[in-house]
Amino acid sequence: PLAVHYGVEGVEGLKLRTVKIDAEHRLGGLLTQGSVLLGNSTGSAPHPIYRAVWLREAILGQEVKPPPAEVPALSDSAGDSAEEAVTIKDLLALHRNNESCRDCHVRLDPWGIPFERYNAIGKYQPFVPKEKVRVRGFNMKLDQSLSGYRKYLESVYTEKVEASSGVPLGPIVDGMQDLKAYLLKDRKSEIAENMIRRLMTYGMGRSLSYLDRFDVEKLLEEAEGNGYKLQDMIVSVCLSPSFTSAGRKN
Numbered sequence: 187p188l189a190v191h192y193g194v195e196g197v198e199g200l201k202l203r204t205v206k207i208d209a210e211h212r213l214g215g216l217l218t219q220g221s222v223l224l225g226n227s228t229g230s231a232p233h234p235i236y237r238a239v240w241l242r243e244a245i246l247g248q249e250v251k252p253p254p255a256e257v258p259a260l261s262d263s264a265g266d267s268a269e270e271a272v273t274i275k276d277l278l279a280l281h282r283n284n285e286s287c288r289d290c291h292v293r294l295d296p297w298g299i300p301f302e303r304y305n306a307i308g309k310y311q312p313f314v315p316k317e318k319v320r321v322r323g324f325n326m327k328l329d330q331s332l333s334g335y336r337k338y339l340e341s342v343y344t345e346k347v348e349a350s351s352g353v354p355l356g357p358i359v360d361g362m363q364d365l366k367a368y369l370l371k372d373r374k375s376e377i378a379e380n381m382i383r384r385l386m387t388y389g390m391g392r393s394l395s396y397l398d399r400f401d402v403e404k405l406l407e408e409a410e411g412n413g414y415k416l417q418d419m420i421v422s423v424c425l426s427p428s429f430t431s432a433g434r435k436n
Contacts, residue, residue: 191220193309203261212303212310216245218362220308227306234298246373247380253290257265299351313343378409378419385423390432401428420426 189197189205192213197205203285207213217220226236226398242248260350305311314319321342350360356372359365369377387394403420412418423429 188220191309192356200411212362217241217301217365217366218304218308218310223304223308224306225299229306231306232302232304234301235291235294236298237301238294238296238298242294245369246376250294253289296351296353297386300349300359302349303347303350303361311343312347314345314347316340316345354408374414375406375410378407378414382406382409382419383415383421384421386426386428389429392432398428401426 187200190400192211194205194207194211194213197203203237212218222240223232223237226240227233228236239250242250270371302309302313319342322338323330324335329338349362350358352358353365353368356368359368379402382402383394386398386402386405405426408422409419
């Protein structure tokens with residue numbers, strides 16, 4: 187079932203096994219995992235803001251404050267001009283024109299737009315139907331087979347999804363592959379520190395305090411020296427003074 191979901195052919199049966207993923211599948215890691223993408227969508231459509239918040243909080247370890255109660259919904263803030271927005275990127279641009287929305291969205295939108303080529307349930311979808319084109323379901327008389335239905339969808343899904351954005355204090359990235367490359371090249375230390383903090387919080391059963399910063403800094407240096415390997419990070423956290431002293435106190 188997962189192979190079908192992700193569009194990986196040649197996998198049959200329910201047995202758990204290693205499956206080769208090619209570059210054309212646009213998969214790999216948490217950022218393209220169906221459960222993550224589905225959990226950060228509306229259920230029927232992708233949602234760049236939900237995905238941006240998740241990325242900043244869960245991956246980069248940044249705090250994202252909730253929007254004020256008086257901030258309007260994404261489509262409402264654009265007013266009548268929302269009807270002129272062809273893409274979600276256009277709608278976000280209109281949303282940023284609202285003064286009460288601008289400050290937060292200039293820091294959020296660039297992280298969410300690269301996810302746009304993955305639909306609500308996490309399937310890679312680089313094309314969408316043209317505006318006002320309604321997509322029909324499978325019809326045996328018209329399609330004759332699933333292969334025929336796929337050809338129909340290819341004839342309808344002709345508009346390329348816009349997924350290019352300039353990340354804050356970083357380069358312009360076009361889609362998920364560029365975003366991943368940027369994160370691994372320039373934000374690896376932040377990701378590792380976030381992982382260390384989460385491991386320590388979980389392991390000690392409490393929030394980190396100001397005094398824990400020394401252990402975090404030391405663990406981050408060790409992680410860098412070990413190539414940021416997760417297994418080594420877990421072992422280092424378990425051997426850290428903060429973790430071992432927490433065990434004695436309990």
